[in-house]
Amino acid sequence: MSPALALDLEVAAVVAVAVLIVALAAAASGACRDDAGTAAAAAEDVERALGGATLVAYAQAGEAARARQRCCAFCQSEYVKAPGELVRVVPACGHFFHAACDADRWIRTRRTCPLCRGALWPPAPRPPVRAAAVVVVA
């Protein structure tokens, strides 16, 4: 192999590696943007789930929900209808937990219902699909 050919091959290899690095960096930055968007949306869901609207007195939690959930999943003690007993309600499934039992920490770190492990919020309704206009040319 001549020295000139070896140099050409070396330059070609360096260019190929540089192109690969740029392509990987571009793909990675795109992936990071998507992850950041998803993470931001999930963080927003968590903050909404931990808002004042989901912190209610046990007596205010839905009657049907109270009938099927008599004990707190964290402390296993029965709920009482004392005015000061606040519960954190998961909007998607209606499960609730003593606020004092720190369900908030679970929700903040795992982003799911502590009891059923379901999502915090029901899935957003999909926009209606509009029928495409049909033009008939006679």
Ligand SMILES: [Zn+2]
């Ligand atoms: Zn509890």
Ligand SMILES: [Zn+2]
């Ligand atoms: Zn649940």
